[in-house]
Amino acid sequence: GVATFASRAAVVSGNAVHVAAVSARARIAQAAANMLEADPDDIELEDGRAFVRGTSSRGVTLAEVATMSNPLRYAFNKAAQTATQFAPTARSTGKPLPDGERPGIEVSEYYSPPHATWAYGVHAALVEVDPVTCDIDVKRYVCVHDCGNMINPMIVEGQVAGGVAQGMGGAFYEKLEYDENGVLRNASFMDFLVPYATEIPHIEMVHMETPSPLNPLGVKGVGEAGTIPVGQVIASAVEDALSPLGTPPVRQVPLSPSAIHDLLREARVSV
Structure with missing residues (x-):
């Protein structure tokens, strides 16, 4: 291998x-x-x-x-x-x-394998944004995925849940901060934020099984199924929630309270 x-x-x-x-x-x-x-x-x-x-x-x-x-x-x-x-x-x-x-x-x-296999799925999130504290509350998170035949459903659920947790870290907390000289300012976990279990919302999962025709077991990958879409889903949900206030489009993650405050400030300035 x-x-x-x-x-x-x-x-x-x-x-x-x-x-x-x-x-x-x-x-x-x-x-x-x-x-x-x-x-x-x-x-x-x-x-x-x-x-x-x-x-x-x-x-x-x-x-x-x-x-x-x-x-x-x-x-x-x-x-x-x-x-x-x-x-x-x-x-x-x-x-x-x-x-x-x-x-x-x-x-x-x-x-x-003769060809790569590709899993597919859909993620959706319902969020609330407090315009005063700039906190984001994920009210509901749904993941529908298809990794082909599930060899062990319990392990698949664990991989998806762990992937979403990692995605939440990228959506809200995990950012490399550099100073004006290019020196990394948060090079240890004392300064680099990662989500705790308390920061991870309940994840609703829907498993679909469409066997892959490209291998005998009919399996596809599942490792990235939870991780890749999370940042985009959260950013789109926050942008939609703030749109009545005239905020600009959300262009990057992580979305810290400071980032939300900057979006609201830009909206007030533009008005």
Whole structure:
């Protein structure tokens, strides 16, 4: 891999794991089929066992398959011929894998996506601005996103919530301040503001799942889904809230109370 940029971890690594798991499953089915004298296509895997379809009593555990596929057991016929000792319900052919087949259930696979995947969504915010204190109160924040098939919905929600929290930091607090000589004035967290949990509004999430046709798992990125739109959404909402007062367009974030005060002052001067 070349690091986790652009929400590629699940798309690249996740699909590599998927491809490897499919290959490992095929090896397990082949080994179990040899042990049970059955066709690999008739082998089902469920609850830690491999068994012949329609006859669940005729099967072996995955532990037994792994044991009999072990390189040491594979190498010695004497050990391989004792399959029934480890799997009394199985009828063994002597070896779990055909002659010439690499022993073990270990597989290595690679995955390179043919194209980038793009998630999409919509963010909306309802805000109130106090023209006296210049405070901004986010009354409601809604995020609708589509990251394809969700592998783990709880992790997806955490990523979106964390992204919105980071976006709130950019919308309200996080700004690099330089003096007239170009020296950074807030180079530590003593002076650089970040939002606390108390500054993050409740986030209403709506999950849509449109599988991507570009990879086997049908997944898209989700890491940036919460972060990227927040500053623009908040700036647009504040601009709309202040528009009856004749304030100029909001051109930048973060929107501190001082920034709101400057907008209101420009409106009064222009009047």
